[in-house]
């Protein structure tokens with residue numbers, strides 16, 4: 001029997017309303033995935049009713065310790081656990097499955113089925129934004145992409161078409177669509193159907209629905225983002241933005257975009273009914289968001305109904321009447337914490353390649369793939385002379401040029417075709433770029449993809 005929660009009504013983890021649904025099914029055993037480590041209370045309730053609970057999670061262990069009423073807790077964040085603590089919740093669940101298979105002496109064929117499930121683990125790993133600076137996650141993603149690209153499941157046949165999927169496709173194409181239905185409708189059923197159904201017609205139908213919800217999500221997101229940007233006028237050290245137009249399912253994405261754009265922490269707040277407001281925040285580069293909320297909660301008890309999360313992202317709930325005081329006091333606290341710190345957003349690079357801008361370097365870097373969260377595509381920074389600059393592309397806003405004697409392309413270099421060029425013929429500039437391969441008529445050539453051009457320091 002499948003039991004799916006409601007993103008807003010049930011909330012995150014083993015909440016009261018989720019427990020009620022579980023009681024309705026009257027199972028002997030509950031195994032959590034990606035949740036449960038902070039849900040001692042509900043686990044105790046289930047356990048008192050004779051239901052065993054096994055927790056599998058990857059979130060930080062709460063100060064009160066692991067839930068004691070659980071019959072087992074599998075979470076690599078535990079001090080006694082020496083396993084890679086960077087894996088996502090789906091990775092923990094999958095590892096438990098492999099351990100059980102091993103214990104039950106699974107056949108080679110059964111193990112194969114389990115191994116093939118790494119496509120799902122890869123999707124979850126990328127979509128949960130855990131770091132690829134972990135051999136385990138890199139293995140999950142590398143293998144998972146391999147399986148996806150074999151296109152055995154209808155979902156990959158339909159979502160990927162002829163395409164060979166990479167980390168970017170998981171993060172920007174498939175992940176957002178899979179998440180769209182729960183963001184927009186609260187329910188994830190269609191996403192699950194899309195991923196696991198073996199009936200191509202049903203998968204196509206589910207995919208179309210997800211795609212449509214995703215487009216809806218994009219348009220609402222753009223609207224909220226534009227509105228929020230209007231309100232951020234001065235150079236502030238933190239944004240706490242509440243509007244009746246905000247959307248609980250989408251605000252995490254908007255917070256992320258604002259935090260990136262302004263380089264400062266951002267919390268978005270939205271109504272979720274019954275005079276309750278839910279918030280979703282992203283930390284930017286200079287703050288530990290969950291710690292900041294914990295400090296706030298200590299200093300101003302009784303305002304936050306709940307909060308949780310990590311360094312980079314966190315969520316919270318409060319009563320509508322407390323929104324203003326929270327905005328005021330939290331901004332004050334962050335301002336104090338960041339005082340004296342240089343909070344100019346920075347871009348870190350891998351330095352200059354100097355004389356090593358060549359195909360050999362490109363192929364060496366290729367071997368380090370997959371790139372993604374916490375392990376980005378190497379970004380280099382060199383001073384070079386730009387020549388043979390010309391506008392390319394149907395939209396006439398990309399630039400092609402030679403940098404020293406290397407072919408280079410700068411996508412979206414111009415806002416409009418008439419915008420001034422960021423570089424003049426024969427000028428010496430500093431380019432932030434990645435290495436890329438251009439295959440044309442059977443010829444493999446190196447190409448620099450320019451991300452940013454700045455004037456050299458005098």
Ligand SMILES: [Mn+2]
Pocket residue numbers: 034058088089128
């Ligand atoms: Mn997670």
